[in-house]
Amino acid sequence: MTMSKSRRGAGYVMSGVVIALMLLDAGMKLVPLDVVIKATAELGYPPSPELARALGAVALVCTALYAFPRTAVLGAILLTAYMGGTVAAHLRIGNPLFTHMLFGVYLAVLAWGGLYLRDTRLEALLPLRSPSAEG
Template structure:
């Protein structure tokens, strides 16, 4: 397997993990399951099925945009914003740092890493180089 193909496969797997998680999360919010309503209330928001559904729709739209190559960059930006909201919500109620607060950061890094590896055009936007390559 060539480096480009290996890179694309790794990026697709990473992006697939993000998409799968987000679809699962959005699905739970769209239903909305009782555990979602309870968790929303624990984060200090109204325990409302309508709020949960609205969040599920936003998550679904961001994920759909991320999943399609033509709109993947916009989707990654929106997913990052969505994950920033989750970080803020967990920070506000004092949840544990590495398991709760930073989970959104982990997911956003995985999303951008997957996009970077599966789409070579990202190198123009994020030119990551080792110090020996810089001239």
């Protein structure tokens, strides 16, 4: 199965955006910045630097797994789970739907979309078009 350079390039750009955002998120939590501690408390969790660092470490591991082609599918699964936690946290306190609550969904869709565009194995596993359209 061949893949166009533009398709693969788009996949790498999408994946790169996810990786950059997750590295920013993980870095802010690993430090941890005061804004992170405050946001954690606003979400109803203990305002603890240890909790922030733990979440940052989890985010960093998931992102690293996603960044390497051999473990990218596992990384995408783990990033999706991590994003599910963010959706649940925002849902629990009633944050706005499209800007806060669904941001994790947007990021997970971007992660899987990027992986789909750059990895032919996913296209074989999940064909999004009918076989007759490939002609």
